[in-house]
Amino acid sequence: MxxxxxxxxxxxxxxxxxxxxxxxxxxxxxxxxxxxxxxxxxxxxxxxxEHFRARAEFRVWHEGDKSFYAMRKRKEDGRGVIPIEECKIVDKAIYEIMNPLLREIEKNENLRFKLYEIDFLSNSKGELIVTLIYHKKVDESIAEDIKKLKEKFKNVDFIVRKKGRKYVFDKNYLxxxxxxxxxxxxxxxxxxxxxxxxxxxxxxxxxxxxxxxxxxxxxxxxxxxxxxxxxxxxxxxxxxxxxxxxxxxxxxxxxxxxxxxxxxxxxxxxxxxxxxxxxxxxxxxxxxxxxxxxxxxxxxxxxxxxxxxxxxxxxxxxxxxxxxxxxxxxxxxxxxxxxxxxxxxxxxxxxxxxxxxxxxxxxxxx
The missing domain is CATH 3.40.50.150 (Vaccinia Virus protein VP39)
Structure with a gap:
């Protein structure tokens, strides 16, 4: 690989x-x-x-009007995270949606603002659950934005998390x-x-x-x-x-x-x-x-x-x-x-x- x-x-x-x-x-x-x-x-x-992980979690890195997935640095490079372009170890269904999903999120400031992490879960049929984790107050108003994402990615169920709160759009299992x-x-x-x-x-x-x-x-x-x-x-x-x-x-x-x-x-x-x-x-x-x-x-x-x-x-x-x-x-x-x-x-x-x-x-x- x-x-x-x-x-x-x-x-x-x-x-x-x-x-x-x-x-x-x-x-x-x-x-x-x-x-x-x-x-x-x-x-x-x-x-x-390659393409073997059906579960994956990525931090989100923001620079100006662009967002990136991020992983921890190598030990020899010190603490913290770095932006990455791709991840070849994740399941094919996760790999194929990662960048298109992030590009859609970039277009919507409500979805992008203080988005801290994105978690993925996939099954053998290519269906996914995507969990968006925020460091900001989240309420029911985000539902319309998630609905637009769902129209783009029909094989995905979305979950939104903020400490102490959880919103499930459709279902929380595969x-x-x-x-x-x-x-x-x-x-x-x-x-x-x-x-x-x-x-x-x-x-x-x-x-x-x-x-x-x-x-x-x-x-x-x-x-x-x-x-x-x-x-x-x-x-x-x-x-x-x-x-x-x-x-x-x-x-x-x-x-x-x-x-x-x-x-x-x-x-x-x-x-x-x-x-x-x-x-x-x-x-x-x-x-x-x-x-x-x-x-x-x-x-x-x-x-x-x-x-x-x-x-x-x-x-x-x-x-x-x-x-x-x-x-x-x-x-x-x-x-x-x-x-x-x-x-x-x-x-x-x-x-x-x-x-x-x-x-x-x-x-x-x-």
């Missing part, structure tokens, strides 16, 4: 390295990092190195379609809640989890389930699934997603991992019909806290999706005791960065 923002924008720090070398460098780094564990050969899973192992799954993805940013890699991550859980016996618990991204396809490998998520909007989306995918063997609970752990410790009647032998976790960058790690360690088999290999390594010091690491994958979610997403399957010895 080539991009006119390479060497200026601080996002793509590996811009001078060919993509094949990036994959080799990252996989070798992971091999060295986890050399104190007995791991199988690392499976390197990647997709396209329906995403993922093709996983020959099947199509549908998901409601809601603006300003977490969803996997790299659609192609997300499909491959789910396929990997499906393949590596197909032989497991017993039921599945999933913690940090979000909108049911992994839950819904993996429910086909288990008789029963129970999944928890603390974000109420995400759990509502997950329930909706189970319904539209005709999955009736999933129970979603709006609670934290700690709260669910307490239910299990108390032998709650809610769990009496489950054979809870397996757990899937996809925690935030901080990984598992001490109590969550202890709880996860009580299951026979663990599928751990990690966005931070350092906290994964720390957690495996506990979770790998008495278990064999059956599979280890590196998912390259973010080419041209040092980010490394991992997947690990641990099964109880004997």
């Amino acid at each position: 080539t991009c006119s923002s390479f060497g200026k924008c601080g996002s793509c720090v590996l811009w001078q390295m060919p993509y094949s070398e990036q994959l080799k460098m990252k996989s070798e780094r992971l091999k060295e990092m986890f050399s104190d564990f007995e791991i199988p050969q690392i499976e390197v899973i990647h997709g396209s190195d 329906i995403e379609e993922l093709n996983v192992a020959g099947k199509t799954y549908k998901y409601k993805i809601i603006e300003n809640t977490f969803s996997q940013p790299n659609r192609q890699m997300n499909q491959k991550m789910i396929e990997w989890a499906l393949r590596n859980s197909s032989h497991l016996k017993g039921d599945l618990v999933e913690l940090y389930c979000g909108n049911g991204n992994f839950t819904i396809p993996l429910s086909e490998n288990f008789k029963k699934v129970i999944a928890t998520e603390i974000n109420k909007e995400s759990i509502e989306a997950a329930t909706f997603n189970a319904e539209i995918n005709n999955r009736d063997n999933i129970t979603f609970l709006a609670m934290s991992a700690a709260e669910f752990s307490q239910l299990k410790k108390e032998n709650s009647p809610l769990l009496s019909s489950y054979d809870l032998k397996n757990v899937l976790i996809d925690p935030p960058r901080a990984g598992l806290d001490d109590k969550s790690r202890e709880f996860v360690n009580s299951f026979e088999n663990i599928i751990y999706i990690s966005c931070n290999p350092e906290t994964l390594h720390r957690d495996l010091k506990t979770l790998a005791k008495g278990r064999k690491i059956k599979a280890f994958a590196f998912f390259d979610q973010f080419p041209y960065t040092n980010h490394m997403e991992c997947g690990v399957v641990l099964e109880r010895d004997g």
